[in-house]
Amino acid sequence: MGQLVRSFAFQSLMLAAIAAVLAHYTGSEHIYVVAGLTLVVKGLVIPRFLIYSMDRLKVRREIEPLVGIPASLLISGGLVIVAYYITEPLISSAETVTRNCLAVSLAVVLIGLFMMISRRKAMTQMVGLLMMENGLFLGIISTTYGMPLIVEIGIFFDVLMAVLIMGIFAYRINQTFETLDTTFMRRLRG
């Protein structure tokens, strides 16, 4: 689980780096702000919070994912191809620097989604959602060179709140069911 959070933090750092490069390339100041926010919120604050809640909830490892590691890798590879296939008509006219970014961002969104449905722990689902959001941010900064700043700050705030609130609910799940395994949650149906 620690590895999972570290990889997420690494992904966020890379995202911040891409944003910084783009900011330098376009000379637009507000992408620097976005890069800084990504670094602080997604690279430092959220991983810290996740590690803290894992310690508190005593989650150590992800046991038995629903899909095995080799199959997951294959599926993720397939998702990347799907992402390129979907975005092909859109990116053929794009500029060179950000040409691949839209496809990559869609691939990250899809892989995050796949992670949410293939893993069982509540914490892993949270990280999957965060990964989706990272993919989305890559899409935002690469296709549009940033949305209006107020919107971006609002989105960061929302992501932070969502993580905190999901943390609260993960804590409640742990207290009520004495596990974070969401496959137990099958009572509501029909």
Place this chain on the structure above:
Amino acid sequence: MIEALLLVPLFTALLCGLARSERTIYVLSAAGSTVTALVAFPCCYQALSGPPLHRGPWYLDPLSALFVLVIVVITLLVSVYSVQYLQHDRREGEVNVKDLRYYHVLLHLFALCMLLVVVVDSLGLMWIAVEGTTLISAFLVGFYKKGEAIEASWKYLIICSVGITLALLGIVLLYASSMAALGEGADTLDWSALRAVADQLDPALVKVAFIFIVVGLGTKAGLAPMHTWLPDAHSQSPTPISALLSAVLLNCAMYGVLRVHILAQAAVPGFSSSLLTFFGLLSVAIATAFLLTSRDLKRFLAFSSVEHMGIIALGFGIGGPLAVLGALFHVVAHSLTKTLMFFGAGNVIQRYRTREMREIKGVGRTMPATASLLVLGGAAIAGSPPFAIFIGELLITAGALASGEYLVAGLFIALMAIIFAAMTYRVLGMVSGRPQEGVPAGELGALRLIPMLVLAAAILMLGVLLPSALGDALGSVAELFEVII
């Protein structure tokens, strides 16, 4: 004016959080939502009769005004109904004063977020407000803190967050599609600005953007097959909150879809409406299957909401003056009728202490007033005349026939017939017969019946005659969809 509309719920939430006694909380909550409604009416009147109010980040045009009215009216009724509902829970020892404070603070913040969704101009800010409604209402869904309630709120949070993430991707693509038309550095996601250049948006990007938005916000609006969170969240939350989720929250998400639909319709005519027709019809069909099989009263009503959101999407998808007017009318009619049904269900569930419809018998004997209002609401929601929902469905069917969509109209009518049967069977089954041993007779309080009476009167009145004020209002909203009535 619009700032006042947003500040009143905020202050109400703060005051409810500071209040000491139970009584003060109830009074503050009801007073706060009354003041919000009083502030909202002149704003909406102005927006409906004149040009849109456009100041700073706010934008109030006829479409927003219609949804603002629905939000404030339903919130007012819910805050009145909550009083005796929560007093009952208090007596049962399920909640304490702290929980009450928590409930009311969240209720008004929830109303604030929903108002924010419909009065902001920027689609980005709208997205933030929609995500805000999810985060706040997750706590309301998990209010009872039992296993099932937590399960429902976790599913709600995760499914709606994923949905909303996809919607954000759609908004990003929409923004990208406007860059050529608005020029580099325009830096705006304002709907009014996008609307002005809607016919110059990049068609390929708009198509992909609308797909993401209809899937993403459609998750929140309860369109099938993304509706799976909805029956869980509706069945586990406190009943007044179920009413608010069903009658208002789903509409707010639908509002977002409609805003983008208007843009997409100008950029790529026919694409977004065919998607809306598809998802609408699919929602009605899937909801029909579950209405026949579900046994839990609140899940049953939740699937009925999926059905009605499907009908609304279908109406906008078909397009044309009749269907658009019908869909707009249906938004109002469904909100009022579904709130009535949830209030009735709340009375019955607290009296019988179960949500299993097979175990609820003889409501007519134990609670005659609730029973008669429930029968009336049941007939209305099933779509029988002379109630408001019938008019909406009739207009949509007529619109489908007028635009030559005979297959859609035929399927729609067949599904409506099945739903009518399921609805009458369930409602009459609960009302008739003898109650089980040990169910005490008697109503649960006047404050729970008065909002129901108001709603019943409203849906009956709207079904018999359309007040000219409402007719004009719907006409000016319909103009945004480029249809003249």
